[in-house]
Amino acid sequence: MAKTMFEKIWEAHVVREAEGQTLLYIDLHLVHEVTSPQAFEGLRLTGRKVRRPDLTVATMDHNVPTTSRLLPIADPISRLQMDTLSENCKEFGVTLYDLHNKKQGIVHVIGPEQGLTQPGMTIVCGDSHTSTHGAFGSLAFGIGTSEVEHVLATQTLPQTRPKTMEIRVDGQLGPGVTAKDVILAIIGKIGTDGATGYAVEYTGEVIRSLSMEGRMTICNMSIEAGARAGMIAPDAKTFEYVKGRPFAPQGADWDAAIAEWSALPTDEGAAFDTLVTLHADDIAPYVSWGTSPGMVAPITANVPAPEDIEDEADRKATERALEYMGLTARTPLTELMLDKVFIGSCTNGRIEDLRAAAAVAKGHKVSDRVHAMVVPGSYIVKMQAEAEGLDVVFKEAGFDWREAGCSMCLAMNPDILQPGERCASTSNRNFEGRQGKGGRTHLVSPQMAAAAAIAGRLVDIRDWDKE
Amino acid sequence: MEKFTTLTGIVGPLDRANADTDQIIPKQFLKRIERTGFGQFLFFDWRFLDDGKTENPEFELNQPQYKGATILLAGKNFGCGSSREHAPWALEDYGFRSIIAPSYADIFYNNCFKNGMLPIVLPEETVKELMTKAQTEPGYQMTIDLPTQTITDSDGLKLSFEVDAFRKHCLLNGLDDIGLTLQHEPDITTYENKRPSWKTGAAQPVAA
Ligand code: SF4
Numbered sequence: 001m002a003k004t005m006f007e008k009i010w011e012a013h014v015v016r017e018a019e020g021q022t023l024l025y026i027d028l029h030l031v032h033e034v035t036s037p038q039a040f041e042g043l044r045l046t047g048r049k050v051r052r053p054d055l056t057v058a059t060m061d062h063n064v065p066t067t068s069r070l071l072p073i074a075d076p077i078s079r080l081q082m083d084t085l086s087e088n089c090k091e092f093g094v095t096l097y098d099l100h101n102k103k104q105g106i107v108h109v110i111g112p113e114q115g116l117t118q119p120g121m122t123i124v125c126g127d128s129h130t131s132t133h134g135a136f137g138s139l140a141f142g143i144g145t146s147e148v149e150h151v152l153a154t155q156t157l158p159q160t161r162p163k164t165m166e167i168r169v170d171g172q173l174g175p176g177v178t179a180k181d182v183i184l185a186i187i188g189k190i191g192t193d194g195a196t197g198y199a200v201e202y203t204g205e206v207i208r209s210l211s212m213e214g215r216m217t218i219c220n221m222s223i224e225a226g227a228r229a230g231m232i233a234p235d236a237k238t239f240e241y242v243k244g245r246p247f248a249p250q251g252a253d254w255d256a257a258i259a260e261w262s263a264l265p266t267d268e269g270a271a272f273d274t275l276v277t278l279h280a281d282d283i284a285p286y287v288s289w290g291t292s293p294g295m296v297a298p299i300t301a302n303v304p305a306p307e308d309i310e311d312e313a314d315r316k317a318t319e320r321a322l323e324y325m326g327l328t329a330r331t332p333l334t335e336l337m338l339d340k341v342f343i344g345s346c347t348n349g350r351i352e353d354l355r356a357a358a359a360v361a362k363g364h365k366v367s368d369r370v371h372a373m374v375v376p377g378s379y380i381v382k383m384q385a386e387a388e389g390l391d392v393v394f395k396e397a398g399f400d401w402r403e404a405g406c407s408m409c410l411a412m413n414p415d416i417l418q419p420g421e422r423c424a425s426t427s428n429r430n431f432e433g434r435q436g437k438g439g440r441t442h443l444v445s446p447q448m449a450a451a452a453a454i455a456g457r458l459v460d461i462r463d464w465d466k467e
Numbered sequence: 468m469e470k471f472t473t474l475t476g477i478v479g480p481l482d483r484a485n486a487d488t489d490q491i492i493p494k495q496f497l498k499r500i501e502r503t504g505f506g507q508f509l510f511f512d513w514r515f516l517d518d519g520k521t522e523n524p525e526f527e528l529n530q531p532q533y534k535g536a537t538i539l540l541a542g543k544n545f546g547c548g549s550s551r552e553h554a555p556w557a558l559e560d561y562g563f564r565s566i567i568a569p570s571y572a573d574i575f576y577n578n579c580f581k582n583g584m585l586p587i588v589l590p591e592e593t594v595k596e597l598m599t600k601a602q603t604e605p606g607y608q609m610t611i612d613l614p615t616q617t618i619t620d621s622d623g624l625k626l627s628f629e630v631d632a633f634r635k636h637c638l639l640n641g642l643d644d645i646g647l648t649l650q651h652e653p654d655i656t657t658y659e660n661k662r663p664s665w666k667t668g669a670a671q672p673v674a675a
């Protein structure tokens with residue numbers, strides 16, 4: 001029978017089935033400092049061990065300062081959380097890439113970078129953006145801390161089977177339109193709960209033509225549409241990306257892996273529970289105007305007017321969002337003046353993102369009214385960027401070039417927005433207070449963020465050359 | 468884990484859609500390494516004024532008639548956003564044992580069950596009616612009975628709700644998931660023995 005890629009991976013990982021629950025085997029468990037301390041504590045209290053330390057990797061990302069690594073960590077609670085992870089990893093025999101390790105970085109950047117992330121795997125992490133790894137044709141999803149403990153103790157997870165959704169994007173993207181714009185357009189179309197209960201597979205010409213980085217950007221934000229997981233079939237590009245990385249199979253193992261991975265893509269004629277289609281011609285550079293990732297519009301649009309909205313709940317939500325965002329209905333989005341710009345995060349903090357932003361920034365100066373920050377997704381991305389001279393481009397243009405980490409994506413470290421400040425950000429969430437209490441976030445692509453930093457306001461990247 | 472059988476309590480209304488986990492428990496409180504003590508930070512930015520201390524009188528749950536509420540009535544897509552289990556920890560620590568909403572984000576929904584909390588899904592229309600009741604009848608209470616999967620109140624309300632049989636069983640008996648899984652340890656070992664050798668130690672460096 002014809003099967004979807006999701007079904008193939010799911011079925012290959014069933015340990016047992018009973019009472020509507022499937023016990024799924026987990027191939028790779030990624031751990032970070034914020035969602036793991038209580039899980040390790042649980043193991044200690046019950047006298048349990050980590051079943052497969054060899055399938056578990058930990059890093060520090062959420063809390064880490066992005067100033068020099070030589071400075072002590074000023075916040076004692078952040079430090080305690082990081083120290084706790086170090087001690088836990090030592091006690092339970094888990095590999096840790098700490099602050100001073102050359103492999104440190106955002107957990108969803110380092111997994112692919114190290115070749116830990118491979119097609120066909122089940123991958124979990126106590127972080128909702130684990131869906132990123134689905135870009136390699138794996139089943140990857142975020143879990144809570146109790147589930148982290150469960151996986152540590154058993155290397156399995158009881159799961160109910162999600163439904164499947166195909167999101168197909170046909171055509172060819174126009175100039176200035178990126179993977180970020182595609183996923184924002186998708187979320188705008190189906191809503192922040194449009195894919196709740198589904199494992200999504202992205203298909204179509206647009207997806208196939210994206211680089212691995214672009215595919216990761218798409219899968220990363222699946223969770224913002226509520227999806228349990230987002231995935232993209234592996235192809236030659238995927239194999240090329242994985243090959244030769246530190247944890248990738250080698251020699252005869254590589255051949256065995258390729259044979260297995262090549263059989264993963266969804267069979268011709270396999271049925272999804274739901275199909276959503278978009279066309280590239282309808283996707284412009286996107287920007288979010290509100291306080292949820294579904295509140296997005298093409299950059300050419302105006303701030304929406306609540307009175308135009310029929311549905312009462314939507315209208316109320318829009319009113320609330322405009323008030324929080326300090327916006328007047330019908331203002332052109334390109335007139336919104338900015339205070340900060342953030343380029344980074346697990347959505348857009350990879351080398352290709354930095355290259356794209358640098359290409360825009362080159363030879364320009366950041367507007368006087370803006371503080372613009374570039375935070376590489378990992379130490380390796382940072383080194384690569386510096387080897388290519390991107391850091392010089394950014395610094396000459398007046399951008400603040402930082403160390404790797406999550407940084408202002410969630411503002412748990414000292415990088416934070418002040419109340420009322422408006423920020424163009426390449427991250428994934430524009431919730432109230434996400435980047436600091438009272439802070440106002442507009443989600444955009446790296447190109448759009450760089451252009452916005454220079455103009456001091458949101459701009460349409462397609463008009464950039466003409467300005 | 469604490470058992471859940473029957474719950475009678477005050478209903479606290481939170482009439483907003485898409486209440487995300489960043490609102491339920493803002494990130495500055497995620498640095499604790501314990502599971503307890505998160506209730507004081509629940510809905511922090513909504514609940515307190517800018518000084519972080521004074522209760523915001525406009526926030527629904529701060530009104531005196533909802534003090535001590537154990538049932539939270541919320542809008543659709545409750546708990547969307549991050550996977551932080553700190554969200555159900557904060558709700559539980561504040562005093563909520565059950566939530567009623569038209570829909571939830573997946574990870575949040577799962578996380579509730581792991582903490583002895585019962586998230587109930589009811590149709591949007593029904594939630595709206597209950598919202599009106601909770602907003603207009605001071606001290607409005609209801610009873611949630613898990614064994615019979617029913618919700619009742621003193622006005623003669625009677626609603627039934629769905630819950631996955633396995634999760635119900637775990638809640639009723641306060642069962643620890645990990646303990647249950649470990650009863651099937653031999654199945655896990657059998658599975659592991661079948662995995663191709665190139666997958667063992669996927670997280671061990673291939674070459675030093
Ligand atoms: S970059 Fe942001 S979304 Fe990604 S893991 Fe870090 S905090 Fe989470």
